Amino acid sequence: MNTAALPAKAPRAVAAGTAPRRIRAATAEAPWVRMLLIGLALGFMTLFLFVPLVTVFYEAFKKGWDVYVAAVSEPDALSAIKLTLIAAVISVPLNLVFGVAAAWAIAKFEFHGKNLLLTLIDLPFSVSPVIAGLIYVLVFGLQGWFGSWFIDHDLKIIFAVPGIVLATTFVTFPFVARELIPLMQAQGIEQEEAARVLGADGWQMLWRVTLPNVQWALLYGVILCNARAMGEFGAVSVVSGHIRGQTNTLPLHIEIIYNEYQFAAAFAVASLLALLALVTLVLKYLVEQRVKTQLRCDGDRSE
Amino acid sequence: MFLHKTLLKRHSVLPGFDLALGFALLYISLIVLIPLSAVFLKTFTLTWQQFLDATTTPRVMASYRLTFGASFLAALLNAVFGFIVAWVLVRYTFPFKRVIDALVDLPFALPTAVAGIALTAIYAHNGVLGQWLPFKVSFTPLGVWVALVFIGLPFVVRTVQPVLEDVNRELEEAAATLGANRWQTFGKVIFPIVMPALLTGFALAFARALGEYGSVIFIAGNMPMVSEITPLLIITRLEQYDYAGATAIAVVMLVASFALLLLINLLQSWARKRQGGLA
Numbered sequence: 066m067n068t069a070a071l072p073a074k075a076p077r078a079v080a081a082g083t084a085p086r087r088i089r090a091a092t093a094e095a096p097w098v099r100m101l102l103i104g105l106a107l108g109f110m111t112l113f114l115f116v117p118l119v120t121v122f123y124e125a126f127k128k129g130w131d132v133y134v135a136a137v138s139e140p141d142a143l144s145a146i147k148l149t150l151i152a153a154v155i156s157v158p159l160n161l162v163f164g165v166a167a168a169w170a171i172a173k174f175e176f177h178g179k180n181l182l183l184t185l186i187d188l189p190f191s192v193s194p195v196i197a198g199l200i201y202v203l204v205f206g207l208q209g210w211f212g213s214w215f216i217d218h219d220l221k222i223i224f225a226v227p228g229i230v231l232a233t234t235f236v237t238f239p240f241v242a243r244e245l246i247p248l249m250q251a252q253g254i255e256q257e258e259a260a261r262v263l264g265a266d267g268w269q270m271l272w273r274v275t276l277p278n279v280q281w282a283l284l285y286g287v288i289l290c291n292a293r294a295m296g297e298f299g300a301v302s303v304v305s306g307h308i309r310g311q312t313n314t315l316p317l318h319i320e321i322i323y324n325e326y327q328f329a330a331a332f333a334v335a336s337l338l339a340l341l342a343l344v345t346l347v348l349k350y351l352v353e354q355r356v357k358t359q360l361r362c363d364g365d366r367s368e
Numbered sequence: 369m370f371l372h373k374t375l376l377k378r379h380s381v382l383p384g385f386d387l388a389l390g391f392a393l394l395y396i397s398l399i400v401l402i403p404l405s406a407v408f409l410k411t412f413t414l415t416w417q418q419f420l421d422a423t424t425t426p427r428v429m430a431s432y433r434l435t436f437g438a439s440f441l442a443a444l445l446n447a448v449f450g451f452i453v454a455w456v457l458v459r460y461t462f463p464f465k466r467v468i469d470a471l472v473d474l475p476f477a478l479p480t481a482v483a484g485i486a487l488t489a490i491y492a493h494n495g496v497l498g499q500w501l502p503f504k505v506s507f508t509p510l511g512v513w514v515a516l517v518f519i520g521l522p523f524v525v526r527t528v529q530p531v532l533e534d535v536n537r538e539l540e541e542a543a544a545t546l547g548a549n550r551w552q553t554f555g556k557v558i559f560p561i562v563m564p565a566l567l568t569g570f571a572l573a574f575a576r577a578l579g580e581y582g583s584v585i586f587i588a589g590n591m592p593m594v595s596e597i598t599p600l601l602i603i604t605r606l607e608q609y610d611y612a613g614a615t616a617i618a619v620v621m622l623v624a625s626f627a628l629l630l631l632i633n634l635l636q637s638w639a640r641k642r643q644g645g646l647a
Contacts, residue, residue, distance in 0.1 A: 078541070092537065092553070099460055105630040106456040107468070109449040113518050114474050116496065124489055156463035163395045170389040174383055176375040184633065185396055191625045192404070194620045195599040199606065200403035203410055208611060210406065234399055258380050267381025267383035296479025298582035303603060316481040316582065323485050323586070334490075335482040342477035349477075350470045 075291075121339045124332035129210025136322075136330035137337060144310045145318035145334075151226065151293040152314060156234040160290055161283075164241025172249035173257065183246075187236040197235045201228055210356070223307030231313060232300040237290045244286035248279055261309070281355040288352065292345040296338055377503030409620060410615040422616035431598040432620075435510055436598075439505055439577035442516035447570045450524025451562075457525070460533045472526070475519050480582025488587040512597060515583040518598050520573030527569035531639070564639030568632060576627040578621065 078110055081312065089095065097311035127135055147249075167186060171179060189197065203209050205222035215222055222228045258277065260270040275285070298316040305312045313321065371386045372619050409462040411419065422428075455463075475483065491505035491514060498505060505511050505611040535558060543553040588595045598621055604616035 077425070092540045092550075094550055098550075101449050102452055103456050103460055103462055106448070110453065110468065110471070112497075112515075114471055116490055117483060117518065118471075118474060118478070120490050120496065121482060124486075153630045159395075163517060166388040166395075167392040170385060170392055174380055174385050174389075175377040176385075177377065182392070184629070185400065185630070188400060188404075191579075191629045193425060193573055193599050193618075193621055193625070195579070195581050195583065195602050196407065196622060199602060199614060199618055200645060202606065202609070203406040203615065204403050206611075240397060254380075254382060259512075261383075262374055270382075271384070287614040292477050292545075296477075296482070298479060299580075299599065303580075303606065313606070315481050319485065320480050320586075325537060330490070331485060335479075338479045338482050340476065340600070342479070342482075346470050346473055347476040349473065355377040 067120060075167060121332055121335050126330065126337035127332075128329040132329050132338075135189065136327075136333035136342050141310045141313065142153035142315075142334055145313045145315045146337075148226065148229065148313065149295050149315045152230050152293055153232045154236055156294050157231045157287060157290050159234055160237055161241050163238070164243075164245055164286060165244065165276075165283075168249050168279075169271075171246050172252075173254050175183065181252050186239050186242050189235055192235075194236055194299025194302055197300040198232050201231050201235075201304050205231075223304055224308070225312060229306035229312065232304045235298055236300050237294045237298050240284065240290035240293065241286035243280045244289070245279055248282045248359075249275075254277055272354045281352050281359060284350065285352040285356060287344055288348050295341060347363045380614075404622075407615055407618050409617045410612065411454050414616060415611055418612070419616050422613040425598070428598070428601060428617060430593045431596050431601045434512060434595065435578060435598040436624075438509060438513045438516055439574050439580075442513050442577050443570050443574035445517055446520045446524045446573045447566060448520065449530055449568060451486050451566060452628070453531055454525045454528040459483065459530060461497070473522050473550050475521050476544060480519065483518055484583040484586035487511070487518060487583065491587065504598065506587050507591075509595050511587035511589065512584050512595060514579060515587050516577040519580055519583050520577050521575040523576065525564065525571035527572065528562055529566045531565040532558075533551075535561055550647050561642070564635060568635045568639060571628060571632045571635060575632065578624060578628070 078106070088235045093099075117235060129194065167182070170176070171182060202223055204211060204229065205211050205215060207216070207223075209223075212223075220227075256274050257270055295314075296316060297314075298320075300313055302320070305314070305317055307313060307317060307321065309321070315334060319331050319334050319338075322334070375389070376385065381386075399455065414422070424566050441603075445480070453472065457472075488506050488511070490496050491501075491511060493499065493504065493506070503510070505514060539557050539561075540553050543557045548556070579599060581597070581603075583599055585600055588597060589602055590596050598617060601620075602614045602617050605611075605617065
């Protein structure tokens, strides 16, 4: 609040409602404007965020604890949980390795075509999930490019687990790279150069200098990537055969039981994913604070 | 060593350029580029007339109108309220501010199917909000709009927020000193600085809404010609084994998304220039 030098700390005092009469700083809004804006913002968020979130848990427990437990522990739900975990466990590490490789090349070297590569990395975000599924059907489906070859070798990609993993990998593709690139660019190359001068080989430099420097941003990217991987619906819906107990992930399982009017069960399973979302937000918040502190420290060091 | 020699602009003492870039390019080709090119190659097997027939039937046209219209209106509402939310989070203090700030990202973290069934339940005729409304929301185009508002919400807030944080308060003081009232300062000083970010956020929300599927299909009711979105139509075509038809519609949507991506990149570089000039 360096703005209001003369009317010493007026805005804060007014907000607390202690002082009887204060002069408002010229760069602050009238109290009624402030109240109105806060009210509008909170009203909007309540309507579109809090109510849906609370609804998930309310509907999940409406019919009692027994219905809830039964819904999340029936065999089809368990196999959906298993498949969701499998898809995440494969696609997240793949995108993690890609993210580190891409960020290393982009952030530490100057090369032709860098902007094009950056745009390509963002590409999956602007492709509809449905189209993300469609492309794999076109490549691996029965009538696709490699469809007959896979049939001959008795391999199933589409309407099977590999297709689900591929589609999940596509939609979560940019997350890690996007978090790493700006931070690694900001950190420059001096520390890595120093490591090289001191005799570290490439891998030693990566494990002892580069990765420790970006560990929080890396974790942040992995958290976001994982949340999307476990929650993806559209892309997975296209490539999954919707076979109960076999090719249903959690979101697809929710759709099926919801369409069978088992609303309490659908919301019970949905509450698991909502819980995952909340955990993601908490972790994200904690890691974000770390990254901010780190950026500030890096800034101080380079000055 | 091929990549090294042809692409690198400056020699570097750091190792791993060939390996890192080589792997990145291979991976991006396998996962993204080759499969994506399948959409376009498949479309080339159609004649121009077949392509037009597949992409301009009345049912498809109705789905474009709904998808683009609802996405635009949802992004518009998000632009207005997203700006207010960002403003309130940056400028004011109030209870639970940090929790609320963190919850802005909920639509990113909450799986779309979960959001979809929750919104449907809320706005159904016996739902928490639906029972008080004099008109129907669930299973109408209005429901599509509600779902798209939900999923687009974080984009405007998260693009406007950092720019608003960086606004130099001395500019506002100068404006006040020169006799501007608060509205004038906002309209002539603050808003022009934030506008590129606001437009970027609007475009991002719009682009996301165009392709959205999971949160919409539960609440939309999916009536052909009325509340059927384009991504659903692609799936419907696929389920009828009309691969060419599905792909043709997908190409139309992809071209629209790529055009938006280009627009967003231009907006962002404009925003960077504006900010650079004012900082």
